[in-house]
Amino acid sequence: MTPKDLALGLAIIFAWGFNFVVIRWGLDDMSPMMLGGARFLILALVGSFFFKRPNTPLKWCILYALSLNFGQFALLFSAMTFGMPAGLASLVLQSQAIFTLIFSVMLLKEYVRPYQILAIGVASAGLGVIGAAGEDTTMTVLGFALTLAAASSWALGNITTKAIIQKGYDANLSLIVWSCWIAPIPFFICAYFVDGPASMWSDIVHMNLKTLATLAYLSVFATLAGYGLWSYLMSRYSAGTVAPLSLGVPVVGLTSSAIVLGEQITYQQWVGIAIVLLGLMMNTFGGRLLRQSRA
Structure with missing residues (x-):
């Protein structure tokens, strides 16, 4: 990866990690549902000028919007409203890798390799350690469960x-943008x-410059520009080269939340964080290490 592209990749990771701090700011001024609806409405209004409609049928656009856009962020914003610290949210949300493996077996009948099963076990154990943190933590059980x-x-x-x-339809930035017309509903x-x-x-009449800047960051910068540049990197390099960069998102999220928001993390939570990151690294690099050992 060239130095310029590496710098772009690191900029994306910083934007996505700091995104959780910005969400916390946004929730100070708007309710979770209004913040989510406004975010995707702005993204649809801006993005539709730059991307044509995808060839994806409406039913698939609706499923995409309800899961990735509405479901994910309605639950995440609610979690952060009900006691999930921004930094920990950036890490626990990465458990999507675990759920994706499980759902791919259940729904797509895909084969899961032994190292992936081990990675799931390690990361799940780390989440258990975080979730079992005592009363001296600011994280609530409800916030953790919603995340x-x-x-x-x-x-x-x-x-x-x-x-x-698999059905041969568009699943690119055009789908991301145009599905945003569905999510606000x-x-x-x-x-x-x-x-x-x-x-x-x-929430509407009391919008100020801070709220508008938050919405602009969440919709245009973190989503439209972030995924656009990520797609650019994925088109130039292998997934194995680009994907590991995403491990930096919770690192940036935890660090920026501690510095900007003053969030405190207990010793037990740090142990759980380390275990989760180990599991995620095993899932990301396990296949490559096995191929190299066989070679």
């Missing part, structure tokens, strides 16, 4: 993406019934 649910929704979105690709419906119309209107 795991968000990761499972992300995994279902990954399975949907695989199915779309369930977000705003939930906001109406959970928050009420008065609260929805209050």
Whole structure:
């Protein structure tokens, strides 16, 4: 990877890791459902000028939007509202890799290799250590559970993406952008019934520069630019070269949350974090190491 492309990759990882701090700021001014709906509405409005409609049938666009866009972020934003620290959220959300493997076996009948089973076991043990942290932590059980649910929704979105690709339809930035026209609908419906119309209107009329900057970061910078540059790197290099960079997301998320938000992590949680990262690294690098040992 050239120095310029490596710098681009690191910039993306920083943007995605710092994304959790920005979400925390956004939730200070808007409810979870209004923040999610506004984010995807802005992304759809901006992105539709640059990307044509995908050839993906509507039913697949709806499944994609409900899992990756609505399900993942409705649960994640709710988790961070109900006591999930931003830094830990950036790590626990990476358990989507575990759920993706499990769902791929259950729904797509894919074969899972022994090293992946071991990786799932290690990462799951780490999540157990984090979840079993005592009362001296700021993390709540509800926040932790909702984050795991968000990761499972992300995994279902990954399975949907695989199915779309297998059927020969578009599963690229065009799908990401145009599915964002669908996601705000369930977000705003939930906001109406959970928050009420008065609260929805209050979130709109009390938008300030901070709120608008937060929405711009989440929609345009972290999503549109981030995934666009990620796709560029994936088109130039092998997945084995680019994908390991994503392991830096929880590192940036944990570090930036500690520095900017002053979040404290207990010793037990640090142990769990290390175990989860080990499991994720085993899943990412295990196949490559096995091929090299056989060679």
